Every structure is written in C-alpha cells, then in structure tokens.
Amino acid sequence: MKFTMTALLVCATTATAFASSAFAQEELNLYSSRHYDTDERLYSDFTELTGITINRIEANADELIARMQAEGVNSPADILMTVDTSRLERAKNAGVLQAIDSDLLEVRIPQSLQDADNMWFGFSQRARIIFYDKTDVTNPPLTYLDLADPAYEGMVCHRSSTNVYSQTLLSAVIENYGTEVATDWAQGLVNNFARDPQGGDTDQLRALVSGECDVAIANTYYFSRALRKDVDGLDAEALANIGWIFPSQNAEGAHMNLSGGGVAANAPNRENAILFLEYLASDQAQQYFSAGNDEYPAVAGVGLSPSVAALGLFRADTVDLSEVAKNVPEAQVIFNQVGWE
Secondary structure, X not given: OOOOHHHHHHHHHHOOOOOHHHHOOOEEEEEEOOOOHHHHHHHHHHHHHHOOEEEEEEOOHHHHHXXXXXXXXXXXXOEEEEEOHHHHHHHHHOOOEOOOXXXXXXXXXXXXXXXXXXXXXXXXXXXXXXXEEOOOOOOOXXXXXXXXXXXXXXXXXXXXXXXXXXXXXXXXXXHHHOHHHHHHHHHHHHHHEOOOOOOOHHHHHHHHHHOOOOEEEEEHHHHHHHXXXXXXXXXXXXXXXXXXXXXXXXXXOEEEXXXXXXXXXXXXXXXXXXXXXXXXXXXXXXHHHHHHHOOEEOOOOOOOOHHHHOOOOOOEOOOOHXXXXXXXXXXXXXXXXXXXO
C-alpha cells in the first residue's frame, strides 16, 4: 500500500492523520543544518501523518556535505536540508544529491525556487533587506545599488564575504546587472563600510541600536523574531527606532535567501525522502516555516505569521536562484578584488 502525492498534500494540509500501518517500520535519515527548535513540529507531524520515523544528524552544511562524500554509496542519508542557494548548489556539485520527479513539487514550488535539474527545492525564504536608524537617516537607500552611493560613506554595516548571505547577494547582483556593475557596487559598498565586516545578522541590527552604523543589511527573519520574542539588545524601544526598506521595488525586487533540501544521491529510503519533501510543500508545513521561524513560505497563498506580516507587502526578486548560485565563484573573485574581508 502506498499513499499518493495528492493524498499527502490533502492530509498534511487538513492535518488528517494517515493510517500509519503501511509505514510503521519505515524510517527517514535526515542530514540538516537547520538548527531551529520550531522545526521539531515539522518532524513530529510528518511522523504522525505517515508513521515514518525521522533520524536526524545535525551539523553545518559543509560538514554534512563532506560527510556524505566520505560515506559514498554507504551513506545512510536520505535527505539533505540546508540554508541558502549557494550551499544547495554546492551539494549538487559535490555529487551528494540526486534528481527526482515529483508532479506535486513542480506544481507547488515556483520554478525560480528549484534547481533546474530537480536536485533541490526551496521550501522557505527570507528577504535580505535594508534596515536603518530612523533618527539619523532621513533619506535611506531604496535599492541595493544605492548602498554604494558615496552619500552613505562610513554608515553601512554588513557581514563578511565568507558568509553565504553576502555571497548570494553579490551573485544576484551579478545575475541581474552583470559583472562590471557588480564589481563597482561591491567596491562602493566597501568604501561605505562603517566598520570591518563582522558578526551575524542580529549583530548588524544591534550595531544600528548602538550607533556603530546607520544602515545595515540583514535577513527579515532576524528582525521579525525580535518582534515576536525577546532578543538581547533588541528591545521594543530599540526596534521602534529601526526602519526598513524592501529594496529595488521598482527594479528587480527584494533579494530572497532560500532554505531547502534534496534527496541524497544514495538514499536508502528514497520514496520516503520524496514523500518528506512533498510534505514540506504542504500548506501545513509551509505555515510552520512562517509561524515557527518567521520565514516566508515558498508556496504562494500560504498565510504569514503576525511577526512576518508586520513588515508589510513587497515584491520579491524572481531571478532563478539556480542561476544565481552558479555565480558564487565569480562573486568570490570580486570580493577579493575590492578588499571585502
């Protein structure tokens, strides 16, 4: 007995439990670099719906990819889940993922959020946007290219060039505007840095509060998380003085970072792995990504949590993230060329 893809979507969306006998002895081995407690609900509900037990190995993406390579054909991994398109593409190029055919995923996941060869699919997104000090900045940058304007010299905080969010943003600028514009933009941004690149996205927001910089780039879910619960250094008073801009709304739209996954190249439980990816595309799972981790669903029409909706409506860049990921090596050359540490 097998459950169809359509049946899974219906059951997952309505939270109607499967009869679990067919999968009672089955399992799924998940290698994940997502370290969010809220994902527990995803796993437990999938098990409740299907009877498939999830075994998890958690580490950073590079460690997991290296582990899968070392394990080779004997790897127990069924699924690799990680954050950012560049890491998903890295896994593909490392030969640790396999192509799959799923009509459900093709319908549910936009083409721009999936690999051209069906080796990985995006399931949640974070917009990488501009935040600014409302007291000190009366004319905030409205586009990504504006960040390189000399008017913002000594005002901008950003993460290092080794961070995947930095790499993917520059890769998107390359894809949208070409290498020459991207190089000039990166050089201009370096000229405008208020400090050496450092820290995570929450640190960029804290730097606005401390006055270390007036403009910062960060992913939306870090700010939305602070709206939803206590985050050190980002209390209500601090948040009230931070403004935000969804960049390039009259151009390419806001750059999106992707969290996604794919089926491991040597998955011993391949059918279960595909079923899990299809579950992640269900309305139920998509709502968890927003409510539990302040992310944007990949599937259109799924409701947003209040902390995410509070940032307002915007137009996202629909550039093919599979193509963006291919620009990461070129982006690294540009980083080195302009001295972006």
